[in-house]
Amino acid sequence: MASLMHLPEELEQVGGFVLANSPLANKASEVRANRINWQSYLQSQMINQEQFNVIVMLDTSPPPRRDQFLKEHRYECARTFLEMIANVAKDQTVQYLLTMIDDILQEDRSRVEIFHEYARKENTTVWRLFLPLLNRQDPFIVNQAGRIIAKLACWSNETMEGADLHFFLAFLKEQLRMQNNEYKQATARCLQMLLRVEEYRQAYATVDGITTILNALSANNNFQIQYQLIFCLWCMTFNPDLAEKMNKYNVIPVLALILTDSQKEKVFRIILATFRNLLEKPEDSQVIQENAVAMVHGKVLKNLSLLQARKFDDQDILDDMQYLDEKLQASVQDLSSFDEYVSELKSGRLEWSPVHKSERFWRENAVNFNEKNYELLKILTRLLEVSKDPLILSVAVHDIGEYVRCYPRGKSVIEQIGGKQLAMTLLTHEDANVRYQALLAVQKMMVQNWEYLGKQLEQDTGVSASGTAGTKKSVIPAKG
16 A cells, blocks of 8 residues: 555445445436336426437437447536526436446446536536435435535545535535444445545645544544545545644544554554554654654554464564564564653544653653743643543643642633633532542642631541641642
């Protein structure tokens, strides 16, 4: 999986898996089986004679004759399809027409130009002709239209752009977010097609598409959708700028967790390829190191050792495993305790790793927490504000207390960014460990207001604070 250019032309066959059994494909088979009586449409004057002649020719002729007719009557074919879709009210018939169009495009991708040429002659764009179908109520019509639009956007030299592209990407995002969307696989398929194109990769990232993919991955998806969504992330990592920004969205921890749990070769194959891009494509060496550290922290090395014990015939997997193993082993040797800490913190998945309770670490690195306008401290305080995990809260508030203890101006810095107030609110947290770590941290911040602290302890935590108010005597001795 070295490059997008080496992918087979038909994405449905990537990874040795044919999407013949997707819900959209199954429904399309049903639609094809319910043939339309075009004669009745002609007799009721719902279509004219020319439309009847064209649609019957396209619907009933063998492929060679249909191909010749499409070449000789390009304009008439496009016009017939689009006029009938616009004028026929019955959903079943619109489903049939859209399935005919999709089949025609699938047979020969150059046929997308039939519709682009028609639109130009009509002084419009194919997007204005097809995008309104996304507002229909019938789910199959909506998703089949989306599939056609993706092909028109990817298989032609005329790319989608501006408001049309923004509308289509917003539609795909919403389809991914939808609960119980039976055609989510089709949505992911559209994104797989689009994100092979550089212009669409940039545009999708701009509308926060990476977050949408990650949120969809966190849902209870089958392995096929999981594979398709990771494929989309892999496509995006071919852009060096996006590869540099990718782990700001916590892509690496999410994929590392899936790598640990997945038993499907196609899934960990695409994860390994994505990880390789995240070490190859960024131009900033610091970003590459941060990505490597994030992979180490996500136990990718451990998973690589497990995978290397298995037998694979796929040379891409073998090459990617060897590359990642060499790069990550090298990064471990260069890894400082501070690099390890930064990686863990930016992953948002704090745990009691040795670095948090290392006296030497805090003594040597407390000042480093002031870098980049207190970036790391702001991440810690943000975790105090939004995290619901008692473990993360305990570690985060502990680290804030250690910073205050080891950096002379730490108290004023933490107050300035709102960390002190957030720590004090945790004194009444339902979890005993969170309350305990919050108490230790607050003690390190306080030089007065001990009376407040004592009352809070007596009232909310049940810890006796007798003798603490007015004496500045600690309830629990401060660490160190």
